[in-house]
Amino acid sequence: MEADGRLKDVRLPDSTACRLSSFRSHSLSLEAPRIALIGNYPPRRCGIATFTGDVHEKLTRFHPEVSVDLYALEDPDRPLKYPPIAGTISRADPQSYLQAAQRINRSAVDVVWLQHEYGIFGGTYGDMVCDFVDMLAAPLILTPHTVLADPDPKQRAILEHLIARSSRIMVMSAYSRDLLAESYGAPHELLDIVHHGAPYRPFGRQAEFKARLGLSDRNVLMTFGLLSPGKGLELVIEALPEIVRQHPRTIYRIVGATHPHLLASEGEAYREKLLLLAEELGVSGHIEWDARFLDTDELLDQLEACDIYLTPYLNLQQSTSGTLSYAVALGKAVIATPYLHARELLTDGVGCLVEPDSASAIMHTVCHLLDNPEELQSLQRRAYERGRETIWPRFADKTVKVIESAIAHRKETATSDATHPGLSGVFAMCDSVGILQHATGIVPERAHGYCLDDNARALMLMNVTNGLSRDDRMRRSLTFASFLQDAWNEETNHFRNFMGFDRCWAEAQGSDDSNGRALRALGHTLRHSTDPGLRRWAKRLYDTALPLTMTLDCPRATAFAMLGAVDTLHILPDHGASYDLLSEGASFLHRLLDVSRRPDWAWFETVLGYDNPRLSEALIEAGLILENKDFIEAGVESLLWISKQQVSENGWFSPVGSDSFSKPYRHLPFDQQPLEALAAIEAAKSGYAATANSSWLDHANKAWSWFFGANDRGVSLADLTTGRCRDGINPRGANENCGAESILAFQLSYYAMAAMPEER
Structure with a gap:
């Protein structure tokens, strides 16, 4: 990190004034697309190598506007001398796949085009290719050169995995297209037939x-x-x-x-x-x-x-x-x-x-x-x-269309001072009990019932929204507060989390995270609610529930509870129990960071999970209140590190995906979820409070712009008119469902951005 707390190596300009009127997203010019082409390559002698070589040469000749980075699969038992290319991948070395994926991601290509044949990748039937594609951030074009009508389970699993990761699938026959759709579940709309290219020469010689x-x-x-x-x-x-x-x-x-x-x-x-x-x-x-x-x-x-x-x-x-x-x-x-x-x-x-x-x-x-x-x-x-239908110029034209289809078209978007998200999408998910968890598209799903996490976030939204009258806001706040009140289980001295649509609790005690989030919502209500009666209620339940923090050993649950304590101490600076929670929690997180840290991994755990910036945010906020420079420095350093992981080489926000959660020392790009953008925005505010460095405001703006297309798939997730937000980004684009967590993350992100300081 830099001495002044700048986001070193994250490529964030420090000249952005993050007033509400300047919220913006990043645009991408697709006039000169850049692709990473992966497969066997000459001088290797096989059909895949010949095809990959032809693709490279013909695209370069007939569409010079397309820039091609070639990555050749290398067999260490038969090493070859390649012409100048972007890189090689040792087919049987997992580390080589990791390094190639990292290099491709750093190169900021617009799309990756993978030639697949079972025999050319390492592992059983070439299954190393599965981990490889999981690490790629750019859209994937898949060309399966063999589509088996009767595969064994392993062969089927590999191809289905590749299909699930693909933005486009290019095949060379109608039979392969139909087989992929009917037997492997490939979506018809992703399948393109481009017949094998062939040379042009005069007839009859x-x-x-x-x-x-x-x-x-x-x-x-x-x-x-x-x-x-x-x-x-x-x-x-x-x-x-x-x-x-x-x-x-x-x-x-x-x-x-x-x-x-x-x-x-x-x-x-x-x-x-x-x-x-x-x-x-x-x-x-x-x-x-x-x-x-x-x-x-x-x-x-x-x-x-x-x-x-x-x-x-x-x-x-x-x-x-x-x-x-x-x-x-x-x-x-x-x-x-x-x-x-x-x-x-x-x-x-x-x-x-x-x-x-x-x-x-x-x-x-x-x-x-x-x-x-x-x-x-x-x-x-x-x-x-x-x-004449398959000669190389026609082949190149058709493949460029496939490339263009795979590359997301990112467009500039903006909001204005007068615009705030509508709330109809929020209230469509609500009934007299609370806010429902999930939706199919925009239609709420009753079968999954309710959860404490979402109702806690909904209460926090009611504390800060300016889109309702005083009476409407109070009425809604009481619904969500009532859910938290009912979730408290006096027998276990913990909150429950899941409730069925029949209003029956599914458990006696919820997860540590849900309990931590409930405490955070109570502290937030104590600090931000405009109603004195609701603030008094929040204080009573907060004091009642605070002892449960003695049982928390989950870093995120601890961080959520600490943030609730931070809000409480802003209103009640002499609240001793909150002070003790901050001190003990910060010491716990600081120890975790010391134990898990290594030269290339400045983080609290060996894996990256959800809501990652919350750990750094809690440590910074605790350090500011406790006036502990060690906590502030550790929090800022770790926040710099996680922020760097979550900015792509293209300059937009690219949050840690859910596929990363069980992978030690790995950062996988999908699936990306709105909650990560919210965490990044609110943690960036803490980073700015600790350092006064404007690059944190720019980082928050990048996370906000993620909702509107400045992301790895160029898809807009949020609708300002209704206030809805789709459930995130998968390898193919947006998850069309609009669940409560995503809607509330978008709404709270807006108000977090609105509360950002104006840079002078």
Whole structure:
């Protein structure tokens, strides 16, 4: 921390006057989006690497306004030398995923685009990818290259987890789209079909490229790609004797290296098996082998020399084939088994589908096309025309639209001196008992009943709101005060928390946190209520309940109770029990901070939970009243640290998400909840009181702006007209429900901002 209590390294300008009229949010220009692209990458030799490399190159060429940071998955057993890229991720090292996620978050990219295949990530079926995406703050575009119709439970869980984290899901076939929606629960509105991209080259140049290969007078059949069982190449070899008998000038070219994984486990056993089969059938002289992994230009040159392209795959569930896309785009007559991608791409006479696992079907189809040159050329022309839909410029255009859909459009918003949140959204959640907990959308849910936490916050809102007449405010205050009164259980000397809609308490004693919050609300009422009778009631119940603090061992519950004591001491400076609570509570929090602190973790606990800034706020406020510089310094230092964690590299408020709660020494971005913005605002006020540094006022303004779109998803959560607030931000955007906690957090945030000092 800086000597003057400035928010060091949080990138907060210190020139913001936080008067009510200057509440604002941050805007984002999307004219030059920046993405982080993650997957295998050349020089690694596999289909995912080729695709990721193509995406990188084509976006850069056809949409130079898009900035691409490339992160390649690295296999430590087969290290490669990559060209200059943003970074690598060691596929089996959890720490490497953490470091990459932190780097991506710090880089403030607008979106992350993840290529997913089960085999390329570390862990069981590649499950390390799940923790990785949980750490990413930017919207996620998912491209699943394999969508299994019958996955095992682990495979299903991984893909469902990725789907739940995705803002857009880009697939390359209608089959994959439908399967994801019907079997994996992916929302239809998030699914985009962008067919595999393919190169653009002029049509009909076979003669030119045959001549280059010395094949001018030959009928050229071809298959290319990484060699492995399942490609069905033995079927074509079995069909060759009859094809050659009818068309002796035919040659079959098999182009491609053996798949690296197969090579590592079995060597060239599969290729040798095919060579032996060709020898036995007497067609070795009609097969050319090019056992290399070719660069794209050379591969396309060889593909142009082809008349008929064959993909006799045995796996009919293959939903994407880059080789098929290439062949169609170059205007090749394609013969394929009816695997998924072929069934979609070769419709309307674009190609020939043949019976699977049938050398005879391949033979008859090849011979028919060679017997009928005009039909062969017509088929090639139809393929070429279909390929115009998938050439790389069109692919790049479509992917940019997906990127734009994934990136939230953040707009400038503001409030004015005359505007305060309406209260209709608050009172829609209320009845004669109190305020209901939850809602589906904006409709209150009776099934979940009521809780002390929300009614305590509702009472605090009535203490400060200026949107009601004196009589209306008193009537509402009494409803919420009555709930607190009834929650007090004399038998346990604690407050209850949960009440069913039937008005029956669900427990004899509520949580420590709910008890701490009740004490805080009572102290707040004693300090801020305008009604003398309500203040006297609050004082009596506060004194009655205060001994329960002796049983509290939860840091947050202690902090809530301490804040109630702070309010009490502002009205009753000689209230000895409150003074003792502050002294003991501050000592407790100070000890926790000393025990848990480490060089990169200046916090009270090894995990980050909810309402984090409340711990620092309570310690600062206690230090100010007790005139204890150690407490003030520790509180400010810890508040600086947690504030830094909650400001994104883009400069907006990014609160600790609920996914962080069980993760030691981790900060995960989702789900974000309105209560965190309220805590940040009120704690920032304490930071300003302790340091007089205006950066705290700016931090409060960032937390306020979070409600209006200055957030990781660019979604507006709050409605000033009704005073409602949605329940937070998840990886896909806003949680549309408007529960009591969220509505009250927004309302109280407004009044906390209104009470901020004017910077002079």
